[in-house]
Amino acid sequence: MTLKYDFDWPMLLEDPYREWIIEGFINTVYLSLMAWGIALMIGIFIGTIRMTRSPMLRFIGTVYVEFFRNIPLLVQLFVWFFVFPLMLPHDWMMSWNRLPHVPFLTALLALSLFTAARVAEHIRSGISSIPKGQFDAATSSGLTQVQMYRYVIIPYAFRVMIPTIASEFLTIFKNSALTLTIGVSEITSAAKSIEAWSFHGIEAYSVASVTYMTTTATVVLFMGWLEHRLRIPGLIAKK
Amino acid sequence: MTDPLVDIRDLSLWYEKFKALDNISTSFSSGRCVVICGPSGSGKSSLLRCINRLEEFQEGDVLFEGQSLRECPNIAALRSNIGMVFQHFELYPHMSILDNITLAPRHAKGKSKADAEALAHTLLERVDIADQAKKYPAELSGGQQQRAAIARALALEPKLMLFDEPTSALDPEMIVEVLRVMRDLAKDGMTMLVVTHEMVFAREVSDEIIFMDDGKIVERKETDDFFSNPHSKRAQDFLDRILMKI
Amino acid sequence: MDWSVIINNLPFLMKGLWMSVKLATLVVIFAFPLACLIAVGRISTRRWVRYPSAIFVNAMRSNPLILIVFWFFFLVPLITGKPVGDFASVMIGFVVFFSAYFTEIIRSGIQSVGRNQIQAGLSTGLTYFQTMRMIILPQALRNMMPALITECVIVFQGTTIAYVVGLREFLNSTFLITEVTLRPAELYTFAAFVYFVVCFAGSSLARQLEKRQVRT
Secondary structure, eight states: OOSOOOOOGGGGGSTTHHHHHHHHHHHHHHHHHHHHHHHHHHHHHHHHHTTSSOHHHHHHHHHHHHHHHSSOHHHHHHIIIIIHHHHSOHHHHHHHHHSTTHHHHHHHHHHHHHHHHHHHHHHHHHHHTSOHHHHHHHHHTTOOHHHIIIIIIHHHHHHHHHHHHHHHHHHHHHHGGGGGGGTOOOHHHHHHHHHHHHOOHHHHHHHHHHHHHHHHHHHHHHHHHHHHHHOOTTTSOOO | OOOOSEEEEEEEEEETTEEEEEEEEEEEOTTOEEEEEOSTTSSHHHHHHHTTTSSOOSEEEEEETTEESTTOSOHHHHHTTEEEEOTTOOOOTTSOHHHHHHHHHHHTSOOOHHHHHHHHHHHHHHTTOGGGTTSOGGGSOHHHHHHHHHHHHHTTOOSEEEEESTTTTSOHHHHHHHHHHHHHHHHTTOOEEEEOOOHHHHHHHOSEEEEEETTEEEEEEEHHHHHHSOOOHHHHHHHHHHHHHO | OOTHHHHHTHHHHHHHHHHHHHHHHHHHHHHHHHHHHHHHHHTOSOHHHHHHHHHHHHHHHTSOHHHHHHHHHHHHHHHHSSOOOHHHHHHHHHHHHHHHHHHHHHHHHHHHHOHHHHHHHHHTTOOHHHHIIIIIHHHHHHHHHHHHHHHHHHHHHHGGGGGGGTOOSHHHHHHHHHHHHOOHHHHHHHHHHHHHHHHHHHHHHHHHHHHHHHHO
8 A cells, every 4th residue: 555645635525524513512511511500610619719718628629630630531531421321310311211312411411520530629729829918918807707708809810810710711622522422413423423424534533623623722812902992900921 | 471260252142033141251360350240131141151151152252261161172161160150059959968068079179079178068067057967958048048049059179250239038137148258268369250239248348340230231340340330321320229228 | 340351351351451552652752753743843933844734633633433443454564565464554554643733832842931031941042943942842851741641641542543444452342252251241341341450540641731730
């Protein structure tokens, strides 16, 4: 066999490939956006309880983070897909299985919970990056614990954390590709199917790669703009 | 008169669009201690760093013992004849004080380990921290670290010592011990260029004073002359502000 | 729950785990030196070295690993003109992908040491190469140790993705046993537990090192 490859880019615009690509793109975007939203909410909650004074709450938060971070996402997906329904009471399991789009829901669940652990870590390191003097200054000026977080710490930490929170969207966007293993028709699975049907791997995988790379570039540019808008003058130096 | 040790000719330096040094020509002779002062951003540190080509200047040239830095085939060898002391010490945190001092003599000057260590111990004695040789930089006080850094520079057996704001990062009681070491060096006839705001040191120790502003040398005078006679408006303003603080 | 299914199939499962460990180790061994080269290119002052390295790193980092594995699984036989085996194809994909992540760690490790240390080295007459070797790299390596270990844990987690091309690593072995025994609950719980133990040990080590660094 020689190094020979016939390119056929126009085929990507023909059905069924065109349809697969559109469906895959929509699923990837839906899944990532929804999972990102849920992950932010859970992540902020877990991150906050890890900063409280209660050892019990802190312990729960730590266990959550360690658990979800130290098991590969693909294994988590399989556990949610194959094991989780078996753990439900019998009639719950039946109704779960009767739901439409079970793979999509499972993927949403797994991606959200996994990413929430990462968000919780970012929240914690964001808050601990604030100089200790800020806490002292707020406390000494008579603010209560809640006021201190509300007016001083969170507004400060939020700006520091914008880049990491945005990059978590990109992480989810890329991680959503793993859900093809449980049957979600997202963009990488569309590319894989096109390759399997047409043997035109380069064209097929290019579609997926271009999707990920343009999305990344767009988000990075947008975040650069947002960071610039919200910057604290003189504090966070431009690179 | 003999040739100067350092001869600076029409030297200009840009950082991107900003002109840090503007067509400077001057020279320094052996055995003299010259203090360079001026407001921040006036180019005094940049000038110092051009003398061992830590800054790559765009125009003009610097001659060290008649050797052009611009055309110097082995800049590392040339630098190993010039000691430099930094504002933040820049000791290597992963090495003991002794290793910090012997590194360049061994690897840049090819000294044997035994010779380098013997020299290091003599120098540590001289800067008064003989008992700290085995310690690591982070275990020393700021003043001790800076004296170790001076020993490291002296270990090159240099013909010229450059001091870049050596006391700016130190607490007052530590400034004294570093200045004492520097004064002794000057007394022993070391050629020194010192960027500093310590005007008391300048008056007592230096032979000459250079005042810089906006990348130019505004004045250069014998020390007694500089402090007793009136000078340019800019230098006077600067001195007033500095001395007021003391 | 019937845990005997694990005992009965332990040799097969452990063979899979060994495959995962072997894959992860080889990936780190090959990706790290490659990343050192790219990192030096990334901080070079020469544009024709810096730009290609930056493009490579960003391209890899904006694609999912699973897609890179598909790419290489398709491209490697096409380029070499003969089948090189699943293991080699997957290995090459992993090495290329993770070298981009290692590059960024090494780069920030070097930059964390700072320009002043380079200048201090140069000012005593050491050459650029001597300064890098004796002053910058030893410090950089120590600074980036926690991040490197964390990345090794991520590489180990990433080996699960070899499942999609049928390589018989730990997750795939587990999957195959469930197909035969129909006991997914026990088997996947066991797999999750094993991954957790290995990865938790790795991340704890990284955390310890980080704490020690903050103190000194």
